[in-house]
Amino acid sequence: MRCSKARDFLSREIDGLLPPDATAGLLAHLDACGECRSFREDLQTGRRLLAATEPRLPDNFDWKLQLRLNQALQQRAGETAYPWLEDEPAVRRGSWWPAFGAAASIGLAAMLAVAVFLGPQGAPGAATPAGRATPQVAAVPVVEAPANTTAQAASPAASLAGRSDRRSLFGASRGTGLYEAGIGRSVSTGARSMQPGAVIDRGWSGDRLDDLQTIQRLRERNDQLVRMVYQYELQVRTLKARLDSTGAAGLDTGDNR
Amino acid sequence: MNPSRENTPFEDPRQQRGALRDLRDEDLIVLVQQGQKRAYDEIVSRYKGRLFSFIMRMVKDPALAEELTQETLIRVYIHAAKYREIARFSTWVFTIATNLVRNKMRQRSRRPVTISLNPAPEDDEMPVDPADARADTSARIEREELGRLIAEATAKIPERYRVPFLLREVEQLSYEEIQQVTGLKLGTVRSRINRARTRFRLLIKPMLKNETLLAELEEIEARAAAEDNRTDNEE
Numbered sequence: 388m389r390c391s392k393a394r395d396f397l398s399r400e401i402d403g404l405l406p407p408d409a410t411a412g413l414l415a416h417l418d419a420c421g422e423c424r425s426f427r428e429d430l431q432t433g434r435r436l437l438a439a440t441e442p443r444l445p446d447n448f449d450w451k452l453q454l455r456l457n458q459a460l461q462q463r464a465g466e467t468a469y470p471w472l473e474d475e476p477a478v479r480r481g482s483w484w485p486a487f488g489a490a491a492s493i494g495l496a497a498m499l500a501v502a503v504f505l506g507p508q509g510a511p512g513a514a515t516p517a518g519r520a521t522p523q524v525a526a527v528p529v530v531e532a533p534a535n536t537t538a539q540a541a542s543p544a545a546s547l548a549g550r551s552d553r554r555s556l557f558g559a560s561r562g563t564g565l566y567e568a569g570i571g572r573s574v575s576t577g578a579r580s581m582q583p584g585a586v587i588d589r590g591w592s593g594d595r596l597d598d599l600q601t602i603q604r605l606r607e608r609n610d611q612l613v614r615m616v617y618q619y620e621l622q623v624r625t626l627k628a629r630l631d632s633t634g635a636a637g638l639d640t641g642d643n644r
Numbered sequence: 645m646n647p648s649r650e651n652t653p654f655e656d657p658r659q660q661r662g663a664l665r666d667l668r669d670e671d672l673i674v675l676v677q678q679g680q681k682r683a684y685d686e687i688v689s690r691y692k693g694r695l696f697s698f699i700m701r702m703v704k705d706p707a708l709a710e711e712l713t714q715e716t717l718i719r720v721y722i723h724a725a726k727y728r729e730i731a732r733f734s735t736w737v738f739t740i741a742t743n744l745v746r747n748k749m750r751q752r753s754r755r756p757v758t759i760s761l762n763p764a765p766e767d768d769e770m771p772v773d774p775a776d777a778r779a780d781t782s783a784r785i786e787r788e789e790l791g792r793l794i795a796e797a798t799a800k801i802p803e804r805y806r807v808p809f810l811l812r813e814v815e816q817l818s819y820e821e822i823q824q825v826t827g828l829k830l831g832t833v834r835s836r837i838n839r840a841r842t843r844f845r846l847l848i849k850p851m852l853k854n855e856t857l858l859a860e861l862e863e864i865e866a867r868a869a870a871e872d873n874r875t876d877n878e879e
Contacts, residue, residue, distance in 0.1 A: 394842070395838055398834075398837060399834070402812070402819070429845045429849070432848075432852055432858075432861075433841070433844050433845055433848055435861060436794050437798075437813050438814075439787075439861055439864040439865055439868065440787065440790050441693070441697045441814070442696060442700040442701070442709070442791065442795075443693075444696050444713075445706065445710050448710065449692075451710075451714065452688065452692075452717055452718070456718050459718050460722070
């Protein structure tokens with residue numbers, strides 16, 4: 388047996404993992420090789436040295452662990468009080484950029500699609516590709532609403548009228564299909580044209596904020612959390628008082644309980 | 645899980661502690677899952693020294709080692725419900741510790757090295773527990789000196805070899821357990837332990853020729869054996 392092989396076997400032998408047949412060969416080699424015998428002794432002494440110099444725990448380890456555990460549990464209790472945050476880990480970790488980028492790309496692609504397919508139809512004189520590319524957004528002023536709102540309400544697109552609070556993307560002019568559909572009116576026109584009692588679409592935030600039950604639930608949850616925080620503060624004060632009264636030497640390390 | 649709520653069948657805490665001592669780690673963690681705080685205390689008492697020893701040899705910084713040891717034990721408590729007895733409890737604990745150590749070392753390697761203008765406190769300034777029989781000054785210095793030399797030698801072993809080496813030599817984990825902790829193949833575990841041992845031997849070789857250090861080693865071992873006997877008799 389070569390020395391390199393014997394040393395590989397030695398490592399397994401001191402762990403008790405060498406098969407008996409290999410052990411016999413190794414022992415035969417050790418009888419003949421002083422270098423490998425010395426190697427084996429060194430490995431064993433190394434083990435003894437590691438065992439003899441085991442680092443010792445710092446003082447008051449248990450006490451400090453208890454304090455940190457309490458803090459961790461408090462923190463965890465605070466986190467689990469907001470289950471909707473648990474459902475959105477990516478947002479909490481700050482890794483929202485990829486999702487934001489993807490959404491922005493899709494939005495941009497949709498806008499371009501609208502620009503390509505719908506834009507030229509409503510732009511008079513935009514028959515050529517060059518005409519399509521003209522910067523009409525800047526050149527054409529914001530279109531004002533027609534004075535006759537009743538006529539607008541009577542049109543087939545009247546149901547969409549209340550929703551169009553946006554400026555025209557492509558400068559669609561008066562009298563086009565886009566305008567009649569409500570797209571292309573100015574914000575002020577949209578506000579003026581609203582009928583009394585019309586349903587106002589306030590978007591996603593309005594839906595949430597108008598929900599009185601949600602508000603009530605959040606208030607109750609908030610009250611609960613305030614009470615929890617107060618209790619934790621009391622606990623912290625009690626622990627500090629104990630710490631002050633007992634001093635570092637007499638801390639309860641768990642063994643006295 | 646509430647740490648202050650205790651759900652114990654024993655009236656006398658000593659009786660309960662005695663009963664818990666006889667349980668396996670895997671049974672203790674089941675009790676922790678059921679909300680028994682004393683079972684967690686028993687786990688802490690079994691693992692705190694082992695974890696600190698392992699982590700200290702990995703990071704070489706007592707304050708950081710203490711922090712990571714505590715973090716490991718806190719995670720054991722908080723995530724106790726996630727433990728399933730498909731692996732030994734010690735394997736699970738050391739997996740947590742190893743991951744924490746690796747993350748911390750990665751963070752440190754990314755951060756620029758800074759040198760403090762304030763000198764580090766001397767070892768002599770460390771508080772000594774007067775109740776400890778081993779806190780005898782000369783014995784302590786001997787042990788600390790030897791410990792420093794060994795720590796330096798251990799730190800020179802590359803990290804990829806050091807983790808399986810320490811798990812085997814210090815924590816006495818089996819090769820299969822080390823494989824589970826590190827995620828390496830069994831053959832890789834074996835070869836890395838072998839290489840680390842060879843490297844460690846070379847690093848401590850000068851010490852092995854030093855008769856004084858070897859005599860110190862024997863003294864330390866004799867004192868530790870006497871201490872163990874005393875503890876056994878007390879129990």
